[in-house]
Amino acid sequence: MGATPFHLVYGGEAVVPVEVGVKSDRIQHYSKDNAERRLLELDLVDEPRAKAVVRLMTYRQRMCQNYNWRVIPRSFQVGDFVWKKVKSVGDVTKLEATWVGPFKVVEKLWSSTYYLEDEDGRRL
Incomplete structure (x- = not known):
């Protein structure tokens, strides 16, 4: 300053x-x-x-x-398949997966917030 x-x-x-x-x-x-x-x-x-x-x-x-x-703006539509980032908790090694999925976009709430559904039909 x-x-x-x-x-x-x-x-x-x-x-x-x-x-x-x-x-x-x-x-x-x-x-x-x-x-x-x-x-x-x-x-x-x-x-x-x-x-x-x-x-x-x-x-x-x-x-x-x-x-x-x-920043790269991303937008998904209902029916798209996406990967979800996993937040590390506890002892996590560098070789563990940082993404899980794929999940299906069920509903778009607002700008970048979505309801997801896994292959068993459970909402996340």
């Missing part, structure tokens, strides 16, 4: 405990003028936040476009 989360919240970088004990330049040169500057930075923190929001929205749009570009 171009800024640390601490910077987006507080408008500046954090002073880590090591810097306090070692007396770094940031600690040694701190004065009343710095306190006024910090208040000014807090007033201006909205700009980095807005930039972070724009970057995040751009990233989300790119991810959405990438997914939509790669």
